[in-house]
Amino acid sequence: MIRGTAPATVAGGGPTGVPGEETLDYRDLFDAMAVPKIVLDPDLVVLDANRSYTELLGMPVGTLVGQTLVDVLAMIPGGPPPVPHVMEAIGRCLRTGMPEVVEPTRWDLPDPRTGETGARYWMFLVLPVTHAGVGAVRAVVVRVEEVDAADVDGGTTPERMSWHSTVARMRAAAAAERDAAVTLQTSVLAPPPQVPGASVDVRYQPANRIARVGGDWYDVVLRESGQAVLVVGDVAGHDVDAAAAMTHLKGVVRTVAVEDEGGPAEVLDRAERAAAALRLDAFAAVTAAVVDPPAPDGTRRVTWARAGSLPPLVRRADGDADLLVERPGRLFGLLLPKARPESTLVLDPGDSLLLFTDGLVERRGELLSDSLEHLRQDVEQVVDLRLERLSDCVLARSTPIRGADDVALVALQVDGGAADEPRAVGTMTG
DSSP, rough: OOOEEEEBTTTTSSSSOOTTEEEEEEEHHHHSSOOOOEEEEEBBBBEEEEEHHHHHHOHHHHHHTSBBHHHHHSSTTOOOOOHHHHHHHHHHHHHOOOEEEEEEEOOOOOOOTOOOOOEEEEEEEEEEEEEEOOOOOEEEEEEEEEEOHHHTTTTOOHHHHHHHHHHHHHHHHHHHHHHHHHHHHHSSSSSOOOOOTTTEEEEOOOOTTOOOSSEEEEEEOOOOOOOOOEEEESSSSSSSSHHHHHHHHHHHHHHHHHOOSHHHHHHHHHHHHHHHTTTTTOOOOEEEEOOOOOOOOSOOOEEEESSSOOOOOOEEESSSSSEEOOOOBOOTTOOOSSOOOEEEEEOTTTTEEEEEEEGOOOOSSSSSSHHHHHHHHHHOOOOOOOOHHHHHHHHHHHHSSSTTOOOOEEEEETTSSOOOOOOOEEEEEE
């Protein structure tokens, strides 16, 4: 049920100034709305309904709360069965986080004035309720408004044309937003190049299910020297603004990485100075790793640097996994004079290296060190050492709350062990 109070405000944001009226009861506000509204959880269980909705159905709110929408409709004497396209619209809103508008639909409810059941028409607006700061849908509000049957049945009236044009505009705008976001995501987070002598897998899972883009990114760059530069980064936020900042920063880091033969710390330092010169004020957590060409025995030296990011993880061919926690560096964007430290390791044939953003492991109420240890244990428990299966299992086991945060992952496996042929894989889920 909707409960609680909050300071009452006016347009300027200050108190109302009405003596004795310092708070606003949201139950009173909800019930004062003239248009019927019902609140459903992701399982279509009724969480609340306003007075207009309960009067429409002729049932008290206590009878509705805790029942599924299908059960509520079944309780209406002579009431209608669930209308498939309305239920589908609710389901789409839950999946995508996008509002849904349903054109005038016949739903033969008894008229409360006469008690007779006849042709009545309704428009439905389904609105998502998301968790603050993330894109996961926690509930939907279904707004039900009756429209005049004469206008619906009477041909192309100006009112009907207005309904249809409004619905068409909202649907077109939503489709255009989704298409633009997917185009942006596809262009920025493209599949990686093949790295000779190794397999590479990249994954991106957005938190924002509306725009499907956010502040996390991955990148794989090949240098003329034969080195491969692996990057994961995380700009704060899960919206189009974060995606725009991410796009700029990724471009800067990529340009420096491909043109500069320096190590990962130098790449991050130079990219940070270039971003500041371009007035890109975003802060980011970034990990960069430079993978050398294979030595005669098939091993590869890896040098990595961290800019406020989480430690990489190495999975050895024998199944052991370790977090590379040595010497973290400052957050990207702080422009501190001290150089970032670097660390090195050697990957043997069959070994795998994973770089990831914090959305993979962070859990509310759990220490980050514990979450990282859970990830390490999960990686050790993976039996199938093929790189893409390793990435699949890591995402499936470790992502704490789907949609709570963006996740970017880059994994590299040295050939000669579980990976038979070089290959590059890219996947966006969510």
